[in-house]
Amino acid sequence: MKKVLAVTAGRKNGNTEILAKEVLMAAEESGAVVNMINLHDYDIKPCTGCETCTMKMGKGENPDCIYKGKDDMDRIMEKFLQADGIVISVPSFVLQPQGIYKVFIDRWLPYEVALLIKAGVLSAIPERVAVIITVGGSTQNWMTLSLPALQMSMFMQSIKVVDQMMATKCARPGQVLLYPAFVDRARKLGNNLVEAINTPYDKVKWLGEEGWCPVCHSNLMMRGEPHWDGTSYEIECAMCGAGGSFKLDKGNVKFVVAEDGLKHCRIFTEGRFNHLLEIMETHKHAFQNIETIKSMSEKYKKYKLQGI
Numbered sequence: 001m002k003k004v005l006a007v008t009a010g011r012k013n014g015n016t017e018i019l020a021k022e023v024l025m026a027a028e029e030s031g032a033v034v035n036m037i038n039l040h041d042y043d044i045k046p047c048t049g050c051e052t053c054t055m056k057m058g059k060g061e062n063p064d065c066i067y068k069g070k071d072d073m074d075r076i077m078e079k080f081l082q083a084d085g086i087v088i089s090v091p092s093f094v095l096q097p098q099g100i101y102k103v104f105i106d107r108w109l110p111y112e113v114a115l116l117i118k119a120g121v122l123s124a125i126p127e128r129v130a131v132i133i134t135v136g137g138s139t140q141n142w143m144t145l146s147l148p149a150l151q152m153s154m155f156m157q158s159i160k161v162v163d164q165m166m167a168t169k170c171a172r173p174g175q176v177l178l179y180p181a182f183v184d185r186a187r188k189l190g191n192n193l194v195e196a197i198n199t200p201y202d203k204v205k206w207l208g209e210e211g212w213c214p215v216c217h218s219n220l221m222m223r224g225e226p227h228w229d230g231t232s233y234e235i236e237c238a239m240c241g242a243g244g245s246f247k248l249d250k251g252n253v254k255f256v257v258a259e260d261g262l263k264h265c266r267i268f269t270e271g272r273f274n275h276l277l278e279i280m281e282t283h284k285h286a287f288q289n290i291e292t293i294k295s296m297s298e299k300y301k302k303y304k305l306q307g308i
């Protein structure tokens with residue numbers, strides 16, 4: 001029996017929970033075993049940035065977090081790992097996913113499957129697919145970073161995103177129910193999730209609307225700058241990191257991925273390994289200059305401020 005887990009971060013019985021439940025109802029009708037958690041119900045400590053996990057990873061060791069066993073992360077991530085389908089449904093706050101979701105995903109480094117494989121903790125990438133949802137009181141203009149951020153988080157977990165939706169003009173809890181098109185779209189997301197779960201993993205494809213980036217379907221693009229290893233592209237997808245340039249195609253602007261444009265693409269394991277190498281290189285630079293850093297830091301350590 002296939003398992004589908006929804007992760008929400010909105011109000012109890014609010015819009016994001018309602019849309020997640022619509023997705024789950026469709027999945028359950030197709031025979032999946034479904035479940036939902038709201039991140040507000042769990043103890044999730046914010047990442048301190050101590051880098052214990054990345055230092056262990058650099059040595060090829062199990063990258064356990066310093067908080068292992070001290071909050072609910074292990075419990076949640078165990079279920080996350082076991083699910084065949086994931087539903088992420090998070091409200092937009094200040095153009096981005098609500099903060100608790102960020103706290104949640106900031107803790108994912110030690111759970112990143114591509115890195116766990118490298119450390120020998122996992123033997124293969126679990127075959128998981130996801131759909132993502134954001135809800136906001138405004139229009140797309142005030143929700144611009146939410147879907148790309150949610151989608152990006154899935155790639156950190158090597159989960160293939162197959163569809164996404166944005167429900168606009170839903171400020172008060174339950175207001176989404178006044179828009180049948182959003183509820184129908186959520187049901188479609190549920191059907192697409194089930195379709196993807198039942199497709200051989202190497203054949204799983206994007207089932208949503210085409211976006212500017214042909215790799216991840218995001219419309220968020222930025223001017224490129226040279227990477228740590230010297231590669232550079234004129235334009236990069238701000239979400240997945242694919243590199244290329246804009247071209248005119250029959251009067252339309254098109255983003256064309258360069259021949260080597262997937263080298264830093266976060267969707268692919270190789271792209272994420274590349275980033276691990278970048279972290280190791282940056283650490284090396286710090287270790288080689290440790291005495292300089294120590295002496296130059298003194299001035300800032302001695303400069304004491306009162307706080308509030």
Ligand SMILES: Cc1cc2nc3c(=O)[nH]c(=O)nc-3n(C[C@H](O)[C@H](O)[C@H](O)COP(=O)(O)O)c2cc1C
Pocket residue numbers: 009010011012013014015016017091092093094095096135136137138139142143170171172173174
């Ligand atoms: C602090 C705060 C910031 C918000 N920022 C935005 C925003 O930038 N864009 C937007 O469209 N809606 C914004 N909203 C509205 C919520 O996204 C909206 O109420 C949503 O329906 C909440 O989802 P829920 O019902 O699942 O809790 C904000 C709400 C709060 C409380």
